[in-house]
Amino acid sequence: MRESIAENGIMGGLKNKRVLVVGGSSGLGLMVSRLARGRGAEVVIASRTASDRHEELAEAVGAGIETVSLDVTSEEDVESGLERVGNIDHMVVATRPPLSPALFVEADLDQARQAFETKFWGQCRLIRQAHGRLAPDGSIVLTSGIAGERIYAGNFAMSVINSATETLCRALAVELAPVRINAVSPGFVAPKPPDVEARARRFPAGRVASAEEVVKAYIHLMESPYVTGTTLVVDGGARLV
Structure with a gap:
């Protein structure tokens, strides 16, 4: 995908x-x-292992990227990591904690608590530290997911986390204006196990999404200066059936 974007010379907002x-x-x-880099952005990738994987990520995304290692569960780590990053125009948060599906009465509540600590409170730490570094016309794009509205047995923890993320998006769009806060809610994204593929065939779109189809939503939200407090759903109509 990186090659095709570069060859076509696509540059956007x-x-x-x-x-x-x-x-x-x-x-x-x-x-x-990868898509933001292809559209001419200066991309900084942050994750626990980003700095150690700099060469690999530069090969995958494009030359000239920066990498910063940080752990979103640590206030100190987030603060020092964003100090290294400096001023930014946009921030995308796409962290996904490991969480095993389990019915509520059988679930490991410590694992569920850690998932909430990583995804929800991790977003809060990042936003608090990034807010003063964001351009006034900049934005933050969070990630929720289909489980926030379309309930599936065994996914109670992610349902709660995603619902909380969408509420956080709306609350902070008011509090942190003029910085824009939005969220993307993906449905089922390939590759998926056969049982999930079969379930997706019952959606209006009739299939799971490709990653490329979903990430266009993040780019759209960064480039749309009059959109804030919105959760952009990319689920193939899963919430309708």
């Missing part, structure tokens, strides 16, 4: 903007980093 992608070394975060 992110050209020369400084974009921090937390959780940008894998999954959707890596794809956001």
Whole structure:
């Protein structure tokens, strides 16, 4: 994908903007980093292992990226990491904690608590430290997910975390204005196990999404100066059935 973007010379509203992608070394975060870089952004990738993987990430995303290692569960780590990053125009948070599906009565509550600490409170730490470094016309894009509204047995913890993330988005859009706060809510993103693929075929879109289809939503929210307090749903109509 990086080659095709570069070959086509696509540049959008992110050209020369400084974009921090937390959780940008894998999954959707890596794809956001790649697409933002292809649109001319100065990309900074932050994750626990980003600095150690600098050469690998530069190969995957594009030359000229920066990498910063930080742990979102540590206030000290977040503060020192964002000091190294400096001023930014946009921040994308795409962290996803490891969380095993389990029914509520059987779930490991310590694991659920740690997931909340990582994804929800991690976002809060990042926003508090990044707010003073963001351009007044900049934005923050959070990540929720289909489990925040479409309930599936065994996913109570992620349902709560995603719902809380969407509420946080709306609250901070008011409190932190003029900085814009939005969220992306992905549905099922490939690759998925056969049972999930079968479930997705019952959605109006009839399939799971590709990562490329989902990450366009993050770019859209960064580039849209009149959108704030919004959760952009990319779920193939999963919430309708």
